[in-house]
Amino acid sequence: MEFLDLPQLASAAGSVRLPGSKSISNRVLLLAALADGETEVRDLLASDDTERMLEALQALGVGVTALGGENWRIKGCGGSFPVKQAELFLGNAGTAFRPLTAALALAGGDYVLKGVARMHERPIGDLIDGLRQLGADVTYLGNDGYPPLQLKPATIRPGGTVSVRGDVSSQFLTGLLMALPLTGVETTVDVVGELISKPYIEITLAIMARFGVTVKREGWQRFVVPAGSVYRSPGTIYVEGDASSASYFLALGAIGGTTRGGPLRVEGVGRDSIQGDVKFAEALAQMGAVIEMGPNWMEARAPEGGLVAVDLDCNHIPDAAMTLATAALFAKGTTTLRNIASWRVKETDRIAAMATELRKLGALVEEGEDFIRVTPSTVKPAAIDTYDDHRIAMCFSLAAFATPLRINDPKCVGKTFPEYFQRFAEVTRAAPVIAIDGPSASGKGTVAARVAETLGFAYLDSGALYRLTALAARRAGVAWDDEGGVAALTATLDVEFQGEEIRLAGVPVGDAIRSEEISAGASRVAALPAVREALLFRQRAFNRLPGLVGDGRDMGSVIFPRAALKVFLTASAEERAMRRYKQLIGKGFSANLPDLLADLKQRDERDAQRSVAPLRQEADAQLLDTTQLTIEQAVDQVLAWFSAGRQ
Ligand code: DC
DSSP states (O other): OOEEEEOOEEEEOEEEEOOBOHHHHHHHHHHHHHSBSEEEEESOOOSHHHHHHHHHHHHTTOEEEEEETTEEEEEOOTTOOSOOEEEEEOTTOHHHHHHHHHHHHHHOOEEEEEOOTTGGGSOOHHHHHHHHHTTOEEEESSSTTSSOEEEEOOOOOOSEEEEEEOSSOTHHHHHHHHHGGGGOSOEEEEEESOOOOHHHHHHHHHHHHHTTOOOEEETTTEEEEOTTOOOBOOSEEEOOBOHHHHHHHHHHHHHHOOTTSOOEEEESOSTTOOOGGGGHHHHHHHTTOEEEEETTEEEEEOOTTOEEOOEEEOTTOTTTHHHHHHHGGGEESOEEEESOGGGGGSSSOHHHHHHHHHHHTTOEEEEETTEEEEEOOOOOOOEEOOTTOHHHHHHHHGGGGTSOEEEESGGGGGGTOTTHHHHHHHHEEEOOEEEEEOOTTSSHHHHHHHHHHHHTOEEEEHHHHHHHHHHHHHHHTOOTTOHHHHHHHHHTOOEEEETTEEEETTEEOGGGGSSHHHHHHHHHHTTOHHHHHHHHHHHHTTOOSSOEEEEESSIIIIIOTTOSEEEEEEOOHHHHHHHHHHHHHHTTOOOOHHHHHHHHHHHHHHHHHSSSSOOOOOTTOEEEEOTTOOHHHHHHHHHHHHHHHHO
């Protein structure tokens, strides 16, 4: 499984141009396809969900032309799709599946609509019930009430009143409303139950109006699509930035946009937006964030005393509210998000997923059928699962302000924001790392520890992890070349670094990991790819504030490739053998200089020649040859490079 490891973050500041809104993009595409005339759609969201819609429209015979950038020309079909028989695959795109079902059922034709397995678990029965009242012929090909679906040509009986439930997903009402102008007859839609996610209906009505159809509305219970409603191309239409995507950056600003940096600005949505999720900014302000807004931009900064918990009804911002659940990790008190039952029928059961993953980070979480309650506690590093849900991945990136963490399957953000993590990296600053690599006995451990002490940074002796692994394997009777056996042992290695002291299973190891025998074992287990893989996140979890000095062989190349400073620290083999000799004698071990030199050369060779993470000087690493240098001189040189790099 792919993953992305995030270091702990220090601050957030800058500006992000948002990708187009998913909700607006897919509505605009469908109405442009149904309209009379050609529409130029500008700033369309480039993502999985919009690709599914574009593919479907092409399969239905709609003229779709890429104009370059995120701009497209759609040749409308005037309410009648040229292709009358097709099988459409719509992935996990609810914003494509629901409205297309309604439009195709009323437009007439022989169609099969399918999606990924999760799409087949997301209910659609309420929409189908509404369409059947108009005479549509829809068959469930799997379970009743769920996709996949078969649509057959039918005699549509337009007019009158159609009832549709509004308390499971507002997309059913959206689908029905967008399709009804195809009938040409005045039709009334009565909403049964309390309509949820009302702002999404506002978006639907606003876009229908841009295409020339004005729906009459009586509160949120009754909608009338007038007779003679026909979609007409508005010519050119611009898609707003995605307000739900804005929520992650606003939250980043609210947590990390402090006096050191910030504010964090998003461009593409603001006060004039038609998207309900801009109201997320108000929720964040209630948590104490300092928010400013213009017509098409918003920005957020952290408040002086930090964020405070809120108790909120989130029905109007179901998607953006997920961002509040992870922002709650940084708020004083217990945050309760209510009226979010729709989370359970989204890309995944989002209440269950958020609760599970927040608990992994150490938070105290209570979940109910339609609420989630989060109390922050000591946060610990964790690997976050994302359930093929873009929003889970993006929400949890915020937690990096509290701890280094791993995001599994980060590419799932492609559903709405393929470049999310690039933008994220551009506007955040991570806890700095000084990576010091070099051969055995080059003095890098001593230099690294002193640099760390001077800067007040943590120190990672990565070699000790391989030494501990070799020792643990020896104690458990696992052979050093048994890759699977050693890797399994590594995954559960109970190691604690406390200042100078290292504990294995709670017991200080002292010099037991420094013997020549364990040195040889460490070099052997370090050559096993599965062992290195198992130790990867454990090492990255040291990348915390205020900073880290790590020493080893692959600090700069593999573990911390974005280190603020990389140093390749070495000395002649003879000088290193002499240093090792003195060290061993000083500790009361017996030693023989020629043997030490031969062993050292052999180990150098193995560390440099192995296929995974071989020891080598990175192109962007500073070379520090300490053969002629004292420890103080070497330390001063590293500190000088580091401070020069920070200017
Ligand atoms: O730095 P050291 O001598 O304590 O390292 C012990 C062994 O672990 C050495 O043979 C190289 C290996 N090692 C590694 O492969 N990668 C690291 N980052 C650190 C050490």
